[in-house]
Amino acid sequence: MPTLTPFAAIGAALAEEMRHDPTVLVFGEGVATKRHELVDEFGPARVRNTPLAEGIIAGTAAGAAATGLRPVIDLLFAPFLCYAMDELVNSAGKLRFISGGQFAFPMVTLAMTGGGWGVGAQHNHNNEAWFVHSPGLKVLMPSSAGDFKGLLKSAIRDDNPVLFFIDLALLHQPGEVPEGEHIVRLGMANVLRQGTDVTLVSYGKTVHACLAAAAQLADAGISAEVIDLRSLKPLDGAAIVASVHKTGRLVVVHEAARMAGVGAEIAAQVAEHAFASLRAPIIRLGGPDAPAAASHPLEQAFAPDVPAIFAAALSLCH
Amino acid sequence: MPTLTPFAAIGAALAEEMRHDPTVLVFGEGVATKRHELVDEFGPARVRNTPLAEGIIAGTAAGAAATGLRPVIDLLFAPFLCYAMDELVNSAGKLRFISGGQFAFPMVTLAMTGGGWGVGAQHNHNNEAWFVHSPGLKVLMPSSAGDFKGLLKSAIRDDNPVLFFIDLALLHQPGEVPEGEHIVRLGMANVLRQGTDVTLVSYGKTVHACLAAAAQLADAGISAEVIDLRSLKPLDGAAIVASVHKTGRLVVVHEAARMAGVGAEIAAQVAEHAFASLRAPIIRLGGPDAPAAASHPLEQAFAPDVPAIFAAALSLCH
Amino acid sequence: MNSESQAIDEIALLEQMLLVRAYEEAIVAGSVAGKIPGSCTSVGQEAAGVGVVSALHGDDLILTNHRSAAHLLARGADPGRLLAEVMGRATGYCKGKSGSLHISVRELGVMLTSTIVGGELSLVTGVALSQKMLGRTGIVTCFFGDGAACEGIFHESLNLASVWELPILYVCENNQWQAFVHRRETMKTEHVADWAAPYGIDHATVDGNDVLAVRNAALEAAEQVRRSGRPFLLESWTYRSRGHFEPDDQAYVDPTEHAAWLARDPIALSRQRLIDSGRLPREEAVALERRVRECIAAALAFAEASPLPAPGEMTTDVYA
C-alpha cells in the first residue's frame, strides 16, 4: 500500500473530491498558498485564500452549502473556531431544523488540535466535545493516514456540516493509505485490536498510545481490546457497549480535558447500557483541566501516555 | 423571608455589590434601559448600554477585569455567547495561565438558557457544558431565587471569570430570598431532599421537576435524594458520590442535550468513584440532540418532565 | 419609469404596506389576547421593506432577520402560512419550528433567515458566492438593522463581498433602535451607509418612509449590482414605531422623536399622496383596506384551525 502523511492524504482527498464533484471548493487563510497544487489543477475560483476572518469564512461556507456548493474550509487551529461558533453552531447546525428542513449544509470544517508545535494554549486546545454537544453537527477525528483520507472523502459527500479535527502530532507522520477510491463510512468505530480483559477506547493520537499500552499489557498477561472512535458524532456507542459486554472493563483515553469531554459521554453510555457487564470502575484518562503550556516538557506531558494507560488498565484487572 | 423573582434577586445582588465595591460595573445591550434603577443609583459610567457586539462586550470585560475593574456583563441569550467565545475562552479563561499568573479575570457573564419564550433554537440552547469543558472558567446555574442572589454575589467577588446561566423559565417565578448579606459559596451542591433509594441530580428548572418526582416516588414507597448542583464548575463531585454511596442508584436530569453534557460528567464521575456502591445502571435524562423548536408543545416537551423522572427512578428501583 | 406606471405601482405598493400593517396588528392583538406569541413587528418600516422587494426580480434571493414581515409578504408569502408559523402550527412555512423570528420560504427565495443579529450578514456572502460560481443570474439582497451593523460580522461580510466581488445588495433598515438602545448610544455616525465607503462599496441613504423613494433607490442600486457584479449598500432611514418585541411599553422612548416619526407614517404618507393626486379615489382606498383586512382575517382563521406539530417533530429535520 502506498504511504502518505495525513497532510498529503487530506490533499489527495480534496483533489479526488474536487475532480469528482465540480461544486466542491476549498477556502481559508492561506489554503491557496499551502495547497497550490490544487490551485494549479482547479483554478483560483475553487481554491481561495481569504481575509483573516473566521466568522465570515464559516458563514460563507454555510450560505454556499445551503445553495448548491460543497465547501471545505480550513480554520487552522481549533481555538480559532471560537470566532466561528455562531456560524457553525447557530447557522450550520440549527438552520435546517429551524427552517423545517428547507436547507441542508454539506460543508466540512478543518481544524488542528493538540500538542506538538510548542505554541501554547491559544493554538493548542482540544475542544471537539463542544461540537459533539451541539445539535446538527457531525464530528470526526481520525488517527491514521488512511482514515484521514477515507473519512474526509465521506465528510465532503455528506449533506451535513462536519467538523474534521486534525491531531497536529499526526499530521506529518506517514502511514498507509489504500489506493484508489478509499471511503470510510462515518459513525463507525474501528476495533484495532481484539481483547477480552479490558477495553481501551480512544481517538486521535492517543489511539497509538493505547495500542502501545495494549502490547505491554499483553506481556503482562492482560488482553486489551483497542477501539479507535474516529467518528465522535455520530458516536458508535454500540461498538463500545459490545466490547464492554465482552471485557467488563473500560478505560477511555483522550488529550482533551475530562470534564464534560467525549470520555464522559462514553463512560455514561457504558454505565447505562453495559452496567450489568461492568466488573470495575470506569477510568477516564484525559488532559488536565488547564490550558496547554508552550514549554516542551509540559506540553508533552499533557496527553495521557503509555505508562498511564498501562497502569490504569492494570489497576482495573487486579 | 421576603420574596423576590430571580430577576429582582439579580438586581438586588448587583446593587449590593456595586455599593460594596466601587470597581463593580455592569454593561451590555440594554442593561441601562432594563435596570434603570441601577443607573439612577450608580450613574451612567457604571451601568452602560453597549453597541450590539458581544465579542467586544466580553473582550472589554476581560481587559477591564485584568486591570482593576470587576465587570458584570449581560449577553442576553446563551446562543449569543457564540459571538464571545474567543474572549471568554481564549482570553478570560486562558490568559492567566499563559501569562504565568500575571493577570486575573474577576468578571461575570450573564446569559439565559432554556425554553419558555417560544422563540426557537437561536435563543434557546443550553450550552453550559461548553464552558464546563473549558479551562479557567467557573459555571453557575441556580434554581432558586435565593441562590440567584447568593451565588451572583459570590461570583462578583470571585477573582475568576464566571459564567452565570439563568434558566429563563425561572426568571419571573418569585421565591424566598434571605434578608441582608446573603452569600452562597461557589462549588457546593445543595441536597434539597434526603433519601436512601435513589439519587436525583439536577440543576436549573429541572431541579423542581426532580422535587416533584421525589414526592411522587415517596408515595410509591421510594425514598429519593434530590441534589441541586447550582455550581457546574467547580462541580461538587464529592456530594454526588456520597449520595450514591448511600442510595446506590443515580438519575441525572437536565434540559441540555445528553451527549457530552454535564450529566455525562456526573455519570462518569460516579462510574469511577462510586462504582462499588452502584446497584443499577445510571440513567441520564436530557433534552433531545436537536435544536429547540419554537412551537409551544414541542418547546415544553424538550426538557425531561416529572413523569419521565419518576419512571426512570422507578425502573432503577425495581 | 413614467408617472403612469408609478401611479399603478404605488397603489400596489400601498396595498402591500397595508397588508403588512394588518398582519402585524393581528399579531399584536393576538398576543395581547394571549393567543399568539410575541414578535418583532415591522410597523413603521413597511415602506422600507416593500419598496426594496418591489424592485427585485423573481430570481433574486433575499436574506432577512427577526423583523421580516414586510419582506416576506411583499415577496408573496401566504399570510396564512406565516401566521401559522408564528403560532407554531404544522402548516407554517417552517412547520412551526421557527416561530416568528426566523421564517425562511425557500420557494420564494427567502433564504436562511436568522435571528442572530448579524446572521444574515454572515450567510449572504456564501449565497452570493453560489450565485456567482454556479452562473445564476439573480442578485442577493440582505436586509439587516442598524444594530447588526455594529456586530463584527458586518465588517467581515462587507470586506469579503468587496474583495470577492459578490453580487449583494446590502439593505440596512436604520430604524433608530437596537432593541432597547438608541442608535445614538452605539455609533458616532448617523448613517450606516458611511461605513461602506472604505471597503470600496458604493452606497446611498434614502427616506425609508417614502415607498416610492425606496423603490427607486432600490431599482437603481439593484441595477448597479446586476451590472457590476459587486456589492452596494442602501440604507433606509426609518423608524420602529412599535416596541422591540411585543409587548413593549416603550417607556424608554423619547416621545418627541416618536411623535415626529409617527407624523411621517409611511402608509399615511403614501395614501395621502395617492388621494391628493387623484390617483386613488377615496372609496377605492377604503375598499383596498377592507380587502386587506379580509385577507388577514382569513389567514388568521387558517392558522388557528391548523394543527400543532406532532410530538415526533421535535427530532426531525436535524440531519439531512
Add this chain to the structure above:
Amino acid sequence: MNSESQAIDEIALLEQMLLVRAYEEAIVAGSVAGKIPGSCTSVGQEAAGVGVVSALHGDDLILTNHRSAAHLLARGADPGRLLAEVMGRATGYCKGKSGSLHISVRELGVMLTSTIVGGELSLVTGVALSQKMLGRTGIVTCFFGDGAACEGIFHESLNLASVWELPILYVCENNQWQAFVHRRETMKTEHVADWAAPYGIDHATVDGNDVLAVRNAALEAAEQVRRSGRPFLLESWTYRSRGHFEPDDQAYVDPTEHAAWLARDPIALSRQRLIDSGRLPREEAVALERRVRECIAAALAFAEASPLPAPGEMTTDVYA
C-alpha cells in the same frame, strides 16, 4: 524636538533596533539548530515597533500580539527572560507557559498579549476603560497587524472606543502580509488607516521603516490621545522581511517586492543616516553592534542555563 535631542534619540533608537534584530537572529539560528522553537520574527519591522514605544510615557500601557519582540525590547524587557520564555524555561516572563507567541510583562505595562489575531483589539477597550474609570493617566497602545484589521473584532473595538471615548492609540503595523496571504488578497484598500475615518477616529499613515518618522508620528498621535481622551489610529507602512513563522522558505513571496523592501531596511536606513550626517562615527556604530551582540549572547546563555518548569506547573496559574 530640536535636532540635538533627535540625534541622541536616533542613536538610542538604532541601538534598540539592533537589539531586536540580534535577538530575532539568535532565535532563527537557534531554531535552525533545533534548540529554540519557531517564532514570528519582527525582522524588517524594528523601526515600526521601536519608534512607537519610544514615544510612550512610563505609565502608558501596551497590548501586543504574536510579533512582539520590538515592543517588548524597546519597552525594556530583559532579553534573557524573553529568550527563556521562548525556550519554555521557568525563568521566562510567563514561566515558560506562553512561549514566544503571547509574552506579557505586566511590570513594564505590556498587558494581556494574545496570539489570537484580533485578541489585542478585543482586550484593549477594557484596559482603556480601567484607565479612564480609575482615573489613571497613561494611555493604552494597541499593536495589531493588517490581518487583524480584517477580523470583525476590529470593527467592534474601534466603534466602542469611539463611542465610549477611550484613550487608545491603535497602531497597525501594515507589513503587507497576513501569514501566507498578501494584503492585496484580503482588502481593496491599501491602507488600514482608511478604515478608521467612519468611526470618527483620526488617523495617519507613516513610513514604518523610518524610525524617526514613526517616532514623530507616534509622539503626535499619543499627544492627541492624551489631550482628547479619544482613540487615534496610526498605521506604520512596513514589511515583514522574513517568513511568517520560522522556518518559512517564503516561496510564495514576490521576489521583486521583497527586494524593494529589503533595500529600505529600517536599520540600514537609520545607520546610514546617522553616519552620513556625522552624528554616529563609524567606529561607534561598530562598537554599538558589538555591545548588542554581547548582550544577546549573555541573554542566550542565561536562557539556556535556566531550568525547565517543574511538572506541577502544568496545573498552576489556572485559577486566581
